[in-house]
Amino acid sequence: MEKTDFIKKNLPTILWGAALISLYFVFSSLIAPYSSGITLNSKIVVDRLKEIGGFLLGIFGALAVVEIYFYQIFFRQPTNQTSAIIIRSIQAFIAIVAILLVLYFFNATDLFRIGDGGLGKIVNAPLNLQEALKNALIKSKFASKTSAGTTASILLSLVFFILYAVIHFISKPRASKTGLAYLLILPAFIGVLFLIIYPFFFEIKLAFSNASLGTQATKNAQYGFIYGWNNFKTLFTGTVAQDAKFGAVLWRTVLWTVINVTFHVLGGMGIAILLNRKLMFKGVYRALLVIPWAIPTTIAAMALRNEFDSRYGLFNILLGDLNAWLLNLSLHTQGVIGIGNLFHWLATVIGPVSWKQDPFWAFVSVLISNIWLGIPFMAIVILGGLQSISQEYYEAAEIDGASRWQQFRNITLPLLSPVLTPAIILGVVWTFNKFDIIYLITQGGPQEKTDILVSSMYKAAFQFYRYGFTAMFALVIFAILFVFTLVYLKISGGLKSATE
Amino acid sequence: MKPNLISRSLRWFFYRSHGDSPFKTLLIHLTLIVACAIAVYPALRVITISLRPNDTLLTTDLRIIPQNATLDNYKEVLFGSPEKNRQSDFFLWIWNSLSIVLVTSIISVILAAVSAYAFSRFKFRGRSAGLVFLLTTQMIPAGMLLLPLYIMIAKLKMINTSLGLIIAYAVTSVPLTIWMLKGYYDTIPIDLEEAAYIDGASRFTVFTNIILPLSTPALAIAFIFSFMGGWSEYLVARVILQKNAIFTWPLGIFTYAQQFTVSWGQFSAASVLIAIPVMALFLYTSKWLVSGLTLGSVKG
Amino acid sequence: MASVTFQNVIKNFGDVKVIKDLDFIVKDQEFLVLVGPSGCGKTTALRMLAGLEEVTSGQIQIDERVVNDVAPKDRDIAMVFQSYALYPHMTVYDNMAFGLKLRKTPKDEIKKRVQEAAEILDITHLLDRKPRQLSGGQRQRVAVGRAIVREPKVFLFDEPLSNLDAKLRVQMRAEISKLHQRLQTTFIYVTHDQTEAMTMASRIAVMNKGILQQLDTPQVLYDRPANLFVAGFIGSPSMNFFPGTIVVKGDAVEVDMDSFSVTIPEGLADTYKGMNGRKVIFGIRPENIHDPNFAPVNIHDQRVQAKVDVTELMGNETFLYMLNGKNTIVARVDPRSHKRVGEDVEVIFNMDRLHIFDAETEEAIR
Numbered sequence A: 001m002e003k004t005d006f007i008k009k010n011l012p013t014i015l016w017g018a019a020l021i022s023l024y025f026v027f028s029s030l031i032a033p034y035s036s037g038i039t040l041n042s043k044i045v046v047d048r049l050k051e052i053g054g055f056l057l058g059i060f061g062a063l064a065v066v067e068i069y070f071y072q073i074f075f076r077q078p079t080n081q082t083s084a085i086i087i088r089s090i091q092a093f094i095a096i097v098a099i100l101l102v103l104y105f106f107n108a109t110d111l112f113r114i115g116d117g118g119l120g121k122i123v124n125a126p127l128n129l130q131e132a133l134k135n136a137l138i139k140s141k142f143a144s145k146t147s148a149g150t151t152a153s154i155l156l157s158l159v160f161f162i163l164y165a166v167i168h169f170i171s172k173p174r175a176s177k178t179g180l181a182y183l184l185i186l187p188a189f190i191g192v193l194f195l196i197i198y199p200f201f202f203e204i205k206l207a208f209s210n211a212s213l214g215t216q217a218t219k220n221a222q223y224g225f226i227y228g229w230n231n232f233k234t235l236f237t238g239t240v241a242q243d244a245k246f247g248a249v250l251w252r253t254v255l256w257t258v259i260n261v262t263f264h265v266l267g268g269m270g271i272a273i274l275l276n277r278k279l280m281f282k283g284v285y286r287a288l289l290v291i292p293w294a295i296p297t298t299i300a301a302m303a304l305r306n307e308f309d310s311r312y313g314l315f316n317i318l319l320g321d322l323n324a325w326l327l328n329l330s331l332h333t334q335g336v337i338g339i340g341n342l343f344h345w346l347a348t349v350i351g352p353v354s355w356k357q358d359p360f361w362a363f364v365s366v367l368i369s370n371i372w373l374g375i376p377f378m379a380i381v382i383l384g385g386l387q388s389i390s391q392e393y394y395e396a397a398e399i400d401g402a403s404r405w406q407q408f409r410n411i412t413l414p415l416l417s418p419v420l421t422p423a424i425i426l427g428v429v430w431t432f433n434k435f436d437i438i439y440l441i442t443q444g445g446p447q448e449k450t451d452i453l454v455s456s457m458y459k460a461a462f463q464f465y466r467y468g469f470t471a472m473f474a475l476v477i478f479a480i481l482f483v484f485t486l487v488y489l490k491i492s493g494g495l496k497s498a499t500e
Numbered sequence B: 001m002k003p004n005l006i007s008r009s010l011r012w013f014f015y016r017s018h019g020d021s022p023f024k025t026l027l028i029h030l031t032l033i034v035a036c037a038i039a040v041y042p043a044l045r046v047i048t049i050s051l052r053p054n055d056t057l058l059t060t061d062l063r064i065i066p067q068n069a070t071l072d073n074y075k076e077v078l079f080g081s082p083e084k085n086r087q088s089d090f091f092l093w094i095w096n097s098l099s100i101v102l103v104t105s106i107i108s109v110i111l112a113a114v115s116a117y118a119f120s121r122f123k124f125r126g127r128s129a130g131l132v133f134l135l136t137t138q139m140i141p142a143g144m145l146l147l148p149l150y151i152m153i154a155k156l157k158m159i160n161t162s163l164g165l166i167i168a169y170a171v172t173s174v175p176l177t178i179w180m181l182k183g184y185y186d187t188i189p190i191d192l193e194e195a196a197y198i199d200g201a202s203r204f205t206v207f208t209n210i211i212l213p214l215s216t217p218a219l220a221i222a223f224i225f226s227f228m229g230g231w232s233e234y235l236v237a238r239v240i241l242q243k244n245a246i247f248t249w250p251l252g253i254f255t256y257a258q259q260f261t262v263s264w265g266q267f268s269a270a271s272v273l274i275a276i277p278v279m280a281l282f283l284y285t286s287k288w289l290v291s292g293l294t295l296g297s298v299k300g
Numbered sequence C: 001m002a003s004v005t006f007q008n009v010i011k012n013f014g015d016v017k018v019i020k021d022l023d024f025i026v027k028d029q030e031f032l033v034l035v036g037p038s039g040c041g042k043t044t045a046l047r048m049l050a051g052l053e054e055v056t057s058g059q060i061q062i063d064e065r066v067v068n069d070v071a072p073k074d075r076d077i078a079m080v081f082q083s084y085a086l087y088p089h090m091t092v093y094d095n096m097a098f099g100l101k102l103r104k105t106p107k108d109e110i111k112k113r114v115q116e117a118a119e120i121l122d123i124t125h126l127l128d129r130k131p132r133q134l135s136g137g138q139r140q141r142v143a144v145g146r147a148i149v150r151e152p153k154v155f156l157f158d159e160p161l162s163n164l165d166a167k168l169r170v171q172m173r174a175e176i177s178k179l180h181q182r183l184q185t186t187f188i189y190v191t192h193d194q195t196e197a198m199t200m201a202s203r204i205a206v207m208n209k210g211i212l213q214q215l216d217t218p219q220v221l222y223d224r225p226a227n228l229f230v231a232g233f234i235g236s237p238s239m240n241f242f243p244g245t246i247v248v249k250g251d252a253v254e255v256d257m258d259s260f261s262v263t264i265p266e267g268l269a270d271t272y273k274g275m276n277g278r279k280v281i282f283g284i285r286p287e288n289i290h291d292p293n294f295a296p297v298n299i300h301d302q303r304v305q306a307k308v309d310v311t312e313l314m315g316n317e318t319f320l321y322m323l324n325g326k327n328t329i330v331a332r333v334d335p336r337s338h339k340r341v342g343e344d345v346e347v348i349f350n351m352d353r354l355h356i357f358d359a360e361t362e363e364a365i366r
């Protein structure tokens, strides 16, 4: 009974496992050993698993140390004066070690340079200690060269463990209403702070430097207010990438953002309204309509890029056919005054365009692509919002004699605003910063005429290696978005409902 | 008998919702069908190109199944090519991408699920500020983080390792995921948790036995978002990964486009092979999309 | 099996004082109903007892144990929520078994207890369903079932019937009473509906604005309300109140209401003899006002003139709304007394059942 239950429960898992393993063997026997290229083999897999496993262990270990530290601060209290002194000094000691480690990290990653002087020695102390311990272990033949590092780390962790245990045993529990909340948000915030705030400060620092290829990035870079000023001046007077000027690119970015978000919201709203009713095949429509969102962006971008090919792309083939059809029509209607000429005129206007060479059409091509990609997301967000609006409001409005438009204006839009406000803000911010489509489809060409701010910035950094300038550029972009959001929140009444 | 049947089946087709006339319903169906065609066609074209034989790649033919359709491109992508004496890197790229993106998504969903719970259920000092801060991080252009991140990862000697990318991806997806999950948790009545406390549950049990199962849609969507974000990411990967052996697939398939002769056939075949499982996953979860994607929406 | 003690319990939400000095004892095996208008703090009191809300000051005891700092799960209580709070992702069986599973009860035992509870509540056939597949009444039963499988010391109910329709409510009322008799445990039941309170309770605690007004058996509450609020809250339709003045005329004591006056019967008059000129509120229940043709015999009667304003025929009885000067008189009379709107009538007050309250303190004067 128990046994059959076990088999029944785990049979799918076992079958999946077996299928995957046999698939692996089938493929590895099929893949012929040619001279160039690399085959995925078990060694690669194991190495990666080791690498990631060690990394995760390190991250979660470090998080655990931090969490226990704060747990003890929030949820334990000293029993008497002596224990208070001991606990506080242990906590202060750990805090100092943590601060030193953070400083070390900043030092090692160039946010600032402490050098090897007195301060440097202090900052490096925790790691030097590990190094010293390691050497001592090797000397005393306590551990081999390979395992000494690990052993030293384990020993040091043990010290932390003991310190925590001491605190635990000379303290008593205490209630905290909000302590748990802080413990819960801590891991995410440590991550976000380190990897968003750190680069942010780094960016500010870089903005006031002349870092470039010539200075070997930050190695020989000079820092000072004057460099910042120069970068700032260059941004508004000089060229942002190769030839483009800031004003023109900013204007194009605004166009890019406004056109995209407008179409996303309108298109999304239209689709959502059509789908928000009882309808045959609703599930099928919904599934098909989210396909542009489901396709990996890189693939979608490359597929669309091909469709904008001047000879073999879908758009020009269709436009060519349309042109031929119009010409044909004008031939047949030649006799009819007006109409014949009209068709002839249309045929001269409508026809294949050069998506790659003409800046206007190139910009249109990236717009079409990004609009196509972005509508499904808005449609789904708005559909979710629409579905949460009770049908009763509409029935009440209908009884009051409201027209469809009035219902939309007075019920749908206001009730949708808690969903629409963040969606539009995020839409604008993302579109403003979204340049993978541009980068993949036109590379900003021709002559940087389809670049937006962020793609120019990417070029400035990774094609022209103007690091200091790029940093200033990035700060200005951030400031623009920040001001936009503040203004939008002021106008739209804010995110109260969402952050409450 | 017959008219009745026809009208019945017509009514069946134009399932009439409140107040929609059959004509309007027909129009709605037509609009949706056109919209679906626009949404699907470019994707179908990728499949078309992947099926073309190498000598007719460039054609103005608009048929979905091309003439002389062949699976040669797929074969070369999967198993390498004897003529070029070249092995297939396809599985290597997939493995690289998968190992990075799966770990990323798992980390970011765990971190976000836990902190979103705190944001949804606790009143603590700095709560609103924290939420606004998370939203602000979305305004930092990815390109802006890229340069310092690159320098940092270089200094930490993590260029050409998967770890650099894992860090970069996880952190960029966490803020938005927190927002989404917080919005979803807010719609779960607090009564349920209190009932569980009285039933004998601890906070942890409540989280794992009540909150998590009830937010499956949102968790699934959060996972899919992180996954999709990292899965097709190109620009950050291009900066951090420079060796063939560590390439993720977006970098990998561009090697088809950058060889002396651009092999669109293989590029498309690889794209199809990569896109189809992801799209299947996405479509499978699309039933949750509508309910799970709560961007700070409040319970109506 | 447990008693519950509230000792000088105070609860503030920030600056808002929600519960002001709650002090009472719920005896073992008692069915105590906590009744009062919406927003008076009943739910808050119950939640403090359940451990879902902290006590600002004072003590709550279950048996002899002070539970102020005890977690809800360790208080050995069960609670039925107004919204039922059934776990949507679990079947009815799992909903009921959840608490037992958390307490590591053996599987067979869980099965037995859930089956038993399901049989008591007649929901055996629903055990495999999810809550959203149930009707309101069925959900209510499951919520009760979830409480009883735990076999707790104290059952807490927070307006469990307010989301049901009228007929179902009457039925469930009887079932909960039966359940109490069967389980012989302490029940604490919160409601704003005085009919529920009167029909189910062994004792009723009436609350208003965070203050306990009176705690006694339903009959005492009805017969001898301690103050104006209790008198008005208990009984339907509400008691008639007429502001007036006590006038002592030799041996006789009268209450003067401007447009009419009444004489207090001899047996009761002693209390009020020394209160000449005192402002009071005279109260009498609608059921103690009669049509002269159908008035009971052997009562101290008092005839009062009035003009019929509205009549409500209920079939088994008739409500008369009458005007006398500025006063409205509501009477619940025999259905055979056919009065027409606008008619001038004479009604009889049964003066044995009068209530007199101080106009200022609103306390009953006895």
Ligand SMILES: Nc1ncnc2c1ncn2[C@@H]1O[C@H](COP(=O)(O)OP(=O)(O)O)[C@@H](O)[C@H]1O
Residues within 6 Å of the ligand: C013, C016, C018, C036, C037, C038, C039, C040, C041, C042, C043, C044, C045
């Ligand atoms: N969490 C809270 N914060 C602030 N005020 C509250 C809270 N809960 C209840 N109140 C207030 O306390 C008063 C009593 O509420 P409650 O106990 O729910 O009343 P009842 O159950 O008797 O209707 C109400 O005025 C309500 O507004």
Ligand SMILES: [Mg+2]
Residues within 6 Å of the ligand: C039, C042, C043, C159
């Ligand atoms: Mg209440």
